[in-house]
Amino acid sequence: MAGRYAPRPTRTTVRGGHVALPAQASRPAAGPRVRTWTPPWPLDLGLVLGPLRRGPADPTFRTTPDGSVWRASRTPAGPGTLRVAARGGSVEAEAWGPGAEWLLDRLPALLGADDDPSAFTAHHPLVAEALRRRPGLRLARTGLVLESLIPSILEQKVTTVEAYGSWRVLVRRFGEPAPGPDDRLYVMPDPRAWxxxxxxxxxxxxxxxxxxxxxxxAVRVARRMEEAATMDPVAARQRLELIPGIGPWTSAETVQRTNGAPDAVTVGDYHLPGIVGHALAGRRDADDAEMLELLAPYAGQRHRAARLILLSGRTPPRRAPRMTPRDITSL
Known part of the structure; x- marks a missing residue:
C-alpha cells in the first residue's frame, strides 16, 4: 500500500568480489525497510534531488543506470542509506541502517511534497518556457542542516571543482561506510569527528x-544548527548567520536544500547575477542589486525563478578564462 513501509528479507550481497556475510551467523543482518509513495504530480527525480549532489564523485550520493538515486545521510536516528526509484508514476524507496525509518518517514518532503509551485507565476517568456518544459520540478526538503551547510562552507570563494574535491576527501577519510549493499557510499562525519x-x-x-x-x-553548536531545518526560512538563515564566517551566500545555499526555501535567492555568487541579467534583460554584467531588481516580480519565489533560469540554458557566452583552482596543499 502506498505510504507504508516494512522490513524486507535479507539478501546476501557481494562486495569487491567477496561474499559479505553477517557478523554473527545466528543473527542475520536486517534487510532494508521499504516504502512506496505516489506523488500527485509528474515527479522528476533528477531535477528534485540533483542539487543535493556535490560533484560527480560525491561519496554520499550516487545514481545508477536504472535511474535510481542513492543517498547516505547522518540522521538524528543515526546513519542511513536511501535508495529511491521512480516506477510508473510511483516512488519505490528502500532504506538501511539506524536512520532508515527516519529517511522513509520524510520521503515525501525530500521529493517536494511540502513545495507549492502553484504559488509561482512566470513573468518572462523564458521563465514560462522553462516551467512548461519541466513540470516535474519541485524543491527538495532534506531536514538535515549540517550535510548541506558544511559543503556550502567548503564552496566559499573557491571553484566548485576545488570544493567538491575537498568534500570527497574529508568524507571518505573521516566519515564511515554507509549502511546497506553499496560499499561505494559514505556517511559524512558526525560533529565530534569534524x-x-x-x-x-x-x-x-x-x-x-x-x-x-x-x-x-558550526559543528560545536550542531544541535542549534540542525534546529534551523524546522524554522521559517528567514529565521533559519538568521540562525545560521549567527556563526562567524556564515553569510547570506552560505545560508541561502543551505536553506534551499534543508528547508526547500523558494525565495532564498543566492546573493554574492560569482556567476548567478550575470546569468539572470543576461536571461531576463540582456545584461550579462549585472551585479547582485540588478539581479534582485530583475527578480523582484518573483518575490516569495525568487529561488525557484533563478533555478528555472539556470535550467533554461540561457547563459552568456564566456569572455574570460575559468578561475584557476588553487592547490594549498603545496604551500
Missing part, C-alpha cells in the same frame, strides 16, 4: 584555515 580533524588534514584536503574554522564553529 571537530577532531587535525589542521594538517584540512590542509591536505585543500581547505584553508578560514573555511575550516567556520566548519568547526
Amino acid at each position: 571537530a577532531l580533524i587535525p589542521s594538517w588534514e584540512w590542509h591536505r584536503a585543500n581547505v584553508d584555515s578560514k573555511r575550516s574554522a567556520t566548519v568547526l564553529r
